[in-house]
Amino acid sequence: MSRPQPLMIQIATGDARPIVKQIVDAVRLKIATGELLAGAQLPSVRGLAQQLTVNPNTVAKAYAELTAEGWLDARQGLGLYVATPRQRLSDGERERRLDDAIQRFVHEVAALDYPPQHALARLDDALRVLAPKKLA
Incomplete structure (x- = not known):
């Protein structure tokens, strides 16, 4: 145990x-x-x-x-x-949640008045935390 x-x-x-x-x-x-x-x-x-x-x-x-x-x-x-990994949501629900998260992100970033390239670079850096798992 x-x-x-x-x-x-x-x-x-x-x-x-x-x-x-x-x-x-x-x-x-x-x-x-x-x-x-x-x-x-x-x-x-x-x-x-x-x-x-x-x-x-x-x-x-x-x-x-x-x-x-x-x-x-x-x-x-x-x-x-x-728990053992498994797909917890249907493909449709996963897409819907991704769309919602992207829309919230875009609305938040728009108010900060950064160029899109700056926001995309920061988002790419933040998502790199997931890379080790995806490569394994």
Whole structure:
């Protein structure tokens, strides 16, 4: 049986996203980049809550959302584990969500008045975090 892997994530108090969303996004990114591998055990709700100095209910909500989305598997009496990779959304839903994310990005960047090339270069740099997983 594997030991719980520490989750090296941080909560930003100035972030507009709720703490639950920050936790969910951080865990998703760690799984998507291969930093958390299938079968890895996550810290307990109380353990992560203490680490992040947040209410355990907040961590429980984040873990519940990740489990419902298929990112994590709950094993009765054993804890939470990273689920085996699978396509969690239909191709159509994935395309819809990508379109939504791109539109939000474009609207945010338009207000900053940067040339498109600058925004594209920064986006390319930010997406490189996914490259190690895709090459493996």
